[in-house]
Each structure stands twice: as C-alpha cells, then as structure tokens.
Amino acid sequence: MTENLKLLAVLAHPDDESMGVGGALAKYAAEGVETRLVCATRGERGWFGPEEANPGFARLAEIRTQELDAAGKVLGLKEINFLNYVDGDLDRAHPEDVIGKIVAHIRRIKPQVVVTFSHDGNYGHPDHIAISQFTHAAILCAADTTFNDPEERSPHRVSKLYYVVDSEEMAMVLKKYLGDIEFFVDGQARGESPWKDWMITTRVDLSSAWKTAWDAILCHRSQLPSIAPLLDLAEDEVRRLLTLQGTFYRAYSLVNGGRERETDLFEGLR
Numbered sequence: 001m002t003e004n005l006k007l008l009a010v011l012a013h014p015d016d017e018s019m020g021v022g023g024a025l026a027k028y029a030a031e032g033v034e035t036r037l038v039c040a041t042r043g044e045r046g047w048f049g050p051e052e053a054n055p056g057f058a059r060l061a062e063i064r065t066q067e068l069d070a071a072g073k074v075l076g077l078k079e080i081n082f083l084n085y086v087d088g089d090l091d092r093a094h095p096e097d098v099i100g101k102i103v104a105h106i107r108r109i110k111p112q113v114v115v116t117f118s119h120d121g122n123y124g125h126p127d128h129i130a131i132s133q134f135t136h137a138a139i140l141c142a143a144d145t146t147f148n149d150p151e152e153r154s155p156h157r158v159s160k161l162y163y164v165v166d167s168e169e170m171a172m173v174l175k176k177y178l179g180d181i182e183f184f185v186d187g188q189a190r191g192e193s194p195w196k197d198w199m200i201t202t203r204v205d206l207s208s209a210w211k212t213a214w215d216a217i218l219c220h221r222s223q224l225p226s227i228a229p230l231l232d233l234a235e236d237e238v239r240r241l242l243t244l245q246g247t248f249y250r251a252y253s254l255v256n257g258g259r260e261r262e263t264d265l266f267e268g269l270r
C-alpha cells in the first residue's frame, strides 16, 4: 500500500539529487512513491572546463536545468521546482524569503518524508548547509497555522525528516577514486565529513536502483569532469560506490524511533 506516499528532496544544485540521493529517489519512484525535488539554484557557478570555454552564468544555468530535467526523467521524479537563488550565494539569501517558498511547496505537495543535506553540508559546502537549515525552518513553519506562505496555503505537518549522509566507507571509497575533497571557505579548509556507522539510522537497499542513479548522474554532462576518475570504473566498482549512497540520518520522526536501524524512509508510515 504505497499509494499516496510522497517523498520530497530539498537540495541546492542540479546534480545533488543524482549524486547524493539518486538511488533512493529511483527506488521509491519505481515502487510507486511520488518523488519530487525542490532545487534552490540552477548551479550557474559549477563550471569545470577551461575558463575560456565557460559559457557564463545565464547559459550554464540553462544547460544545467536541461541536465536536471533529463536526470529527473531517469529517476522518475514527478516534478522539479527551482527556487532560483544564485549558486554559491544561498547562505546570503533572505531567510524569510527562502523559507516561505519552501513552505509553499511543502504545503502544496504534502510529503510525509523530506530529505535534505545534513548540517555539515556533507563536505562543508555553504549552499548545502544553508538549504539544510532553511528546510528545517520550512518544515516547522509549514505546520504552523500562524505562518503565512506566499501562496497562502493551509498547514501541513511533515512526518519524517532525513539527512542524506556519507558513511565512513563511502568516504573511503570516494577518497580512493577522487582523492581528498578540500576547498577553502573563510580561510579554513573544508572537506568530506563522514558519519560514523552508529550515527546512521537508516540504510536503504539500493541494489535494484544503483544503475538508475548512475544513468541519472551521467545526464549531468557539464559536471562529469569533476568526477572523471569514476567514469573509467568497472561496473562492479560503480555498483559498490552507488549502493553506499543509501545511508541516511533520521533527523526526526513523528511515527517511529529507537536504535534499531531502519531500512525504509517510510518506516512507520506504511
């Protein structure tokens, strides 16, 4: 009885949905769950080619929107919505403005389960951290009868919120193929921040979905230079990497709890 189950991913950039949550989105869509995405930016700063070939913000936004549309079809997403903030500037957006927009989507879609980035942005990306914070606030406000969203919709209470997290094993495999992810924000180095095994509340079996996730990743052609070493991997290695994508942290749940590890984001709701 998976009818009417709804999963909403709220993320920052085109490709986050495939590289971060592709397996779970594909798996649940294949089971008949309605899966949707709210993407905060169009990724116009994500250029990995030679600088002289950079098509510029407006064109790159178009290219990445098309890539996301293609990936969304592969993953079986029912709907993709952009919030149209500028890539890289999300943490400077006006909170009430962003939160109001996410609230309007939550109230319209009425998902039982929402997935976003963890508070560490998985590897410290400021946009990922920002969308995580905004999504938390939006879930609170969506249920609050006194909060008015721009579309004046009626309240909706989300039952479960998840972070997509990278396990230590995932971080190890990524490091093996891609080396250390390191970049500087405000003069401090940031990088992959893996979650210990005991912190992971939920492990979703992606053995039937990893290939769809990989096909979706490959739709993001403009981003493939950033993961070039993965393109040469044997299928077995891609499978190993992408089945490791199924790790989540249950940030809260109104319907279940405890230490026993879940295997389903909808546990307690079916």
Ligand SMILES: [Zn+2]
Residues within 6 Å of the ligand: 012, 013, 016, 125, 128
């Ligand atoms: Zn991202």
